[in-house]
Amino acid sequence: MAKSFSLSLYPWVYKAQHQPDGSWQEAFEAKVHLAPEAEAALPHEGRMALLARRNSFPDLPLVNYSTQYGFSVFEGLKAFPQKDGSLKLFRPDENARRMRRSMEGLKMPGFPEELFVLAVKEVVRRNKELGFYPRYNPEWEKDGFLSGHAVYIRPFSYTEPGIGLDLSHHPWVVIITTPVGAYFEGPNNKAVTTDRIRATPKGTGWIKCSANYVIPTLVKKEANEQGYMEAIFLDAREQRYVEEGSSCNIFFYLKNGTLVTPELGDTILPGITRKSVLALATHMGIPTEERKISIDEVLSEAKEVFVTGTAAGISYIESITHEGKTAVFNDGKMGEVTRTLLLTLKGIQYGAKEDPFGWMVPVE
Numbered sequence: 149m150a151k152s153f154s155l156s157l158y159p160w161v162y163k164a165q166h167q168p169d170g171s172w173q174e175a176f177e178a179k180v181h182l183a184p185e186a187e188a189a190l191p192h193e194g195r196m197a198l199l200a201r202r203n204s205f206p207d208l209p210l211v212n213y214s215t216q217y218g219f220s221v222f223e224g225l226k227a228f229p230q231k232d233g234s235l236k237l238f239r240p241d242e243n244a245r246r247m248r249r250s251m252e253g254l255k256m257p258g259f260p261e262e263l264f265v266l267a268v269k270e271v272v273r274r275n276k277e278l279g280f281y282p283r284y285n286p287e288w289e290k291d292g293f294l295s296g297h298a299v300y301i302r303p304f305s306y307t308e309p310g311i312g313l314d315l316s317h318h319p320w321v322v323i324i325t326t327p328v329g330a331y332f333e334g335p336n337n338k339a340v341t342t343d344r345i346r347a348t349p350k351g352t353g354w355i356k357c358s359a360n361y362v363i364p365t366l367v368k369k370e371a372n373e374q375g376y377m378e379a380i381f382l383d384a385r386e387q388r389y390v391e392e393g394s395s396c397n398i399f400f401y402l403k404n405g406t407l408v409t410p411e412l413g414d415t416i417l418p419g420i421t422r423k424s425v426l427a428l429a430t431h432m433g434i435p436t437e438e439r440k441i442s443i444d445e446v447l448s449e450a451k452e453v454f455v456t457g458t459a460a461g462i463s464y465i466e467s468i469t470h471e472g473k474t475a476v477f478n479d480g481k482m483g484e485v486t487r488t489l490l491l492t493l494k495g496i497q498y499g500a501k502e503d504p505f506g507w508m509v510p511v512e
């Protein structure tokens with residue numbers, strides 16, 4: 149599933165470093181920039197160089213436990229343009245909690261949740277003040293906000309310098325933002341299972357850490373080369389139960405009317421979209437189950453299949469191929485339950501639908 153999602157850093161970034169006394173020293177920094185209109189008017193190369201602002205972190209150590217050994221966690225969340233011109237964040241408290249837990253999972257000091265939410269708001273607010281934010285476009289209403297733009301926020305940890313293998317005692321937390329455009333469908337929505345393993349019991353599968361992305365990236369590339377847009381991971385022990393998509397959670401709407409998603413454990417990433425979809429489905433009167441679900445059950449019982457994550461939102465899967473057998477869902481088209489959940493979620497995020505759970509948080 150392709151997506152217009154490239155790095156064109158907004159100027160304001162946030163940095164905080166853990167101090168020996170346990171506090172965090174915070175700083176906001178504005179990277180080189182022109183006014184948004186002046187940047188847009190630059191010739192292509194000048195514009196890319198400026199927008200990327202890629203070499204703009206000379207003050208962080210290059211040789212450290214993140215770059216050498218993968219001691220790095222991250223988050224991804226979005227701020228959505230609203231009709232009144234404001235921006236609203238989707239459940240930032242959830243990202244704050246997961247970031248802290250991820251850092252603690254890698255045995256580094258966890259970043260305080262209140263600081264996380266305040267810093268995210270302030271980075272987005274400062275960039276907006278400079279004019280760096282997507283403007284609300286009423287055209288988006290026509291397709292239920294599937295074409296909507298947003299600010300993508302990427303907080304990540306980064307360790308102190310080091311070459312000998314060690315834990316991070318004084319990490320930084322950096323927050324950068326970049327615009328994300330409309331979601332584009334890939335050439336198809338076919339998925340294929342892989343016999344590679346994403347996460348092992350007692351491993352780091354539940355932690356949003358960079359290291360977990362190596363295998364999925366290889367697998368997704370392999371799936372793409374075979375003509376599939378998505379890869380599906382099975383459990384490490386039996387290669388029988390479905391775990392996740394390449395980097396997203398997975399749902400099955402069964403013929404019996406139940407919405408099933410694999411239960412959380414140490415091999416599944418606790419997605420915030422996953423949690424939200426479960427809440428929405430329950431709210432809509434759809435019975436939900438978090439449990440183990442075998443690939444065989446999926447192939448014979450699923451009516452609709454979709455994957456969830458902040459980047460793609462909710463994406464339907466038209467078919468799954470496993471060991472040469474292919475099951476097609478809903479004639480290869482997006483199903484009704486998937487569509488309803490997708491439009492409800494987008495509607496809440498862009499402020500067009502009631503937010504019964506109080507998920508949206510104003511930036512200002």
Ligand SMILES: *Cc1c(COP(=O)(O)O)cnc(C)c1O
Nearest residue numbers: 395396397417419420421457458
């Ligand atoms: C981030 C992520 C997800 C989706 O989580 P959201 O909070 O919904 O964005 C799912 N699976 C993996 C492996 C992830 O890293």
